[in-house]
Each structure stands twice: as structure tokens, then as C-alpha cells.
Amino acid sequence: MSEYILEMRHVTVDRGARKNILNIEAFGLRPGELVAVVGPNGAGKSTLLQVINLLHAYHGGMKLFGQKISNSNKTMLRRRAAMVFQDMLLLNDTVFNNVALALRFRGVKEGEIKERVYKALADFRCDHLANRSALLLSGGEAQRVCIARALVTMPELLLLDEPFAALDAATRDELIEEIRQLAGVRGIAVVLVSHNFADVLHFAERALMLFNGHIVQDDKPEFIMRRPANEQVARLVGMDNIIPCCSEQDSQGRFIRLANGIRFLYHGEVCEPISVCCLPGDALYLWDKRRLNQRETWVMVEGVVERVIPGVGTYRILIKLGEQMLSARVPPHHVTDDIHSYSRVKLAFNPAEVHIV
């Protein structure tokens, strides 16, 4: 018995003249695993979900729920999974009938359907909408109903194709948390496609970074956020500072020279050729003498404050350093009256927190 509910090996997808719009070398999903797929527009994220849901033709080997696709009844395999699309794809019918649809496809008896539909609607706090026309729902309500409809069949695998994209931040956070909890309780494996890395950090325990149909990084979201595989990933996860750089080797070791002139000794691993230095905003500290004296390896930089952006938990300070702009995230109580637009500040960072790609 395989430990994976989904295994993909050398799966490729062509669309007309466009070859390899998806090219997955290897991907496995374990039961109950929460995975996010992140990538720019056109990276193949939705296509990946459609392939997993057997909606799209592909080449290569794939096993779903331990069964080879070529030897199996696709409808029966699909019935063990559920997919929610970005569009609210509800029929012109009542909410109840929309949610009951998946159960009716499976030939469930009407008495049981009623019980299960109300339970699924109650799980997402929309049982009061049961008799309302699906076309009269608000965006948030409609998406809740879509998710309830997907989960009413108790799937083993839930595929979410950016279902929260059109929702406001509060509703999105609420829904993500509800799905996460329900998936945890029922042991449902979830693959979430998202543009928003904050959603990924909130939801997933594993993230796939997809570019041009290829998985370029497959790791824990927090690791990807601090150690992106390349510049594209760094930009996608919202790395605060991506500074062009080059490396210089001398008798003391490897030095990194940033485009803004800063040079520092770097002991971390580097895969040549390098192009940028990734410096998270929370790795830049407002300089104070004690810190610098204690940690001589730290690199000090000085610049002019361009703007202070307030936020909950951290303030963001944009500092102009020659032609470059640095972004630092500091706790609110560190932002004193001395720090305002056009004031000069000194910052420090530990080279160990820098990631070079």
C-alpha cells in the first residue's frame, strides 16, 4: 500500500501548439497533507489541479488513491476528491439543491441527502441560506456554499483553485481557517492554489513554487520565504529586499558585494553564478551600539528614511541607500520620534540571515 494518495511521475501537458505547459518531474501527496501551489499567472497552477482532478489530458504516469489512472474508472476516482474553482459555479437553483447535487450524482437516498446537506451547510455557517436561490448570494456566501458543496461528499482530497481570490481579507482568513480545521479533523488532503503567500503561510505545511509548468521549489512555506530557490521565487513570496550582487573571493574568504556598495564576508553556501542577495525586512535591525559591539560580524549600513509605514505588529521603514531602497520591518516600539522622513538612520544585519541566489 502506497503512503501517497497522489503520485505524479514525468507528467506533462500540452495545449495545442504550446508544449509542456505543465512539466512535473515528481510529486507525491500524503493523506491529510496541506499543500499550497504558488506561481505567477500562466505558471500552470490551475492546469495542475485539473490534471489531478482528471479533467485535463496529460502524458506520463499518475496514481490517484493508489490506482493507476489508465486502468481506472475516472468518475469513480473523481468521486473520492472534490474541487472548488475560483468562479462561483453554482446552478440556477436553490442552495440546498446545489449542495445536494454531488450526493445525487452518487445515488445517495433523499433522506440522507437532507441530513448531510444541512450538516455541510452548518459547518460553513450557511444553513440559513438553504432555500435561497444560489444566484442571489453575495460573493462570500456563494464561496462558502461552493466549499460546503465540495465537502458534503467527505472527499479524501480537496482541490482549491484560488477560491478566495475575489473575497475580502477578513472573509478569506476566516474561510482558510475553517477549511484548515475541518481538513485536520477529517484527515482530508488539500491542494490550495494561491497567489497570496500570506494565505499559504496561514494554511499550508508544504508549498510548491511553480514556474513555467515546473516545480522549482518544494518545501515548508516559512523556509521558502527565507530561502527562495531563485530571484523569481523571492519576488513571488514578497521578499523585502532583493539586491543585485556579485561575489569576490580573497584570502579571508568569500565576500558579497551589493549593488549599493555594501561588502561583507559571507560564510553561507553559494551556487555560482549569483545574481541577487535576499534580505528579509525583519533581518534588518535599527542599529544600536550595544548590538554592534557584541556582534562584530554584523554589517552596518546608513541611509535616509524615505517613509515610515505603520502596521500591526511591525512598522515598515523604507530607507534610501544611494540608488537602492531598503525595507526594514521593526517592532512599533523601536520607531522613535527621531525616525521620520528624511532623517538619517543606521541599520545592521547579520550576514547569516542573508540568502544569496
Next chain:
Amino acid sequence: MDMILQGMIQAFQLLVSGDIEITEVAMLTLTVSGTATAISVLFGVPLGLWLALKEFYGKQACSSLVNFGMGLPPVVVGLIVSLFLWRYGPLGDFGLMYTPVAMIIAQAMIAAPIVTGLSFAAILSINPKLRWQLISLGATPWQASWLLIREARLGLMAAVIAGFGRVISEVGASMMVGGNIKGQTRVLTTATVMEVGKGNYDMALAISFILLIAAYSIVVLLTHLQHGGKRGR
């Protein structure tokens, strides 16, 4: 103006008096056009659905062919059907020429492209991902297709109305393959043409009004069905 008024009065009298000949002609008109529309729906809706959902080489050519068919001149259809049904034609042995069946065949050929083209457009107007959503919810292809048809019912009923409207009003094909034989293949349109030919404009107008009333009644019924199933906004 007097002639139009006279025609309307005569039409009213014919309807009220229950003129047997006119009643038979009107009934045959509705039977022929209704059956032809039903046949065109039987072929046109699945074909429109297939065209809308299936991706294949030459799909655009097929669509243009259907769109071209929507404007097919009835006399050309009448001529082609005549050539097939004529005594020495490929289907001559069936003896269908100058029968209501021949008229139904010709009218179904006229209505089918209209029903197909408008069904195609009706299905296309639905979010293309809806079929995927239904399939991913566990629907079999048949279940998904049936739900799509139900979802596009407003557009599909419009296709039926347009198809019926086209065939009940056509005269060229019915005249060519039916022959306007009294008591056998005479329908309201061919009767109108005949009365005009004879110079009986009052009678021609009266029959036209009856045709309009018949067509309008059916369209009202279809429109009621179209909106009767609509829920919500």
C-alpha cells in the same frame, strides 16, 4: 386600409364560425411545423451541445456551416428535398412527395441549423468551467450534459421559438414539396399565396391573420415555458 380591416373582420368570422376548411388548414400547419420543430430540436440541441463542448480540428468550419445554414433559403431546401423524394429520386420509392411528411422533412431541414446555432450560442453563454465543476463533483458526462441543458434552458427555448417561427412562416419549401393540395398538404402560408394569386386579397389577409394568431399563440406558450422554469432573478 379598408382591405386590411375587411381582412381582419373576415378572419374573425372564419375563426368564430369554425370554418372546417380553414380549421383543417390551420391544424395541418401546426402539426407540420410543430413536428418539424420537434425533430429539429431532437437533432439540433445535442449537436449544438456537442459543438459547444467538444474541441476538435475543423470546429470553426463546422460552426460557420451551421451559421450559414441558419440563413438557408427555403426554396433551395425545397428543391433539394424534391430532388430526393421525386419519383425517380433516391427516395422516390417511399412515395413521400406531396405529402405532409415531405413538408415536415423540408421544414425540419430549415429549422435544424437555427436550433443548432442558437443552442450552440446558449451553451457557450454558460461559464465553460461549469461542466468541469459538475464533472469534478462526480457527475457522469450524461448527468453533466443534462444539467448544462437545464441551465441553458432560457437560451434553448429561444432556439426552439426561433426555429418554430421560421418554419411556420416559410412558404417556398412547403409549396415545392407539398404542392398545396387541398385537404392534404395545404397550410396557411401556401393558402395565402394561392388566394393572392387568385386576387382574393380579403381572404389572403384573413388567412394571414389566422396564421399570425396561431404563430403568436404558440410563441406565447413557449415563452411561458421559457420563463416558467426560471427561478430567482
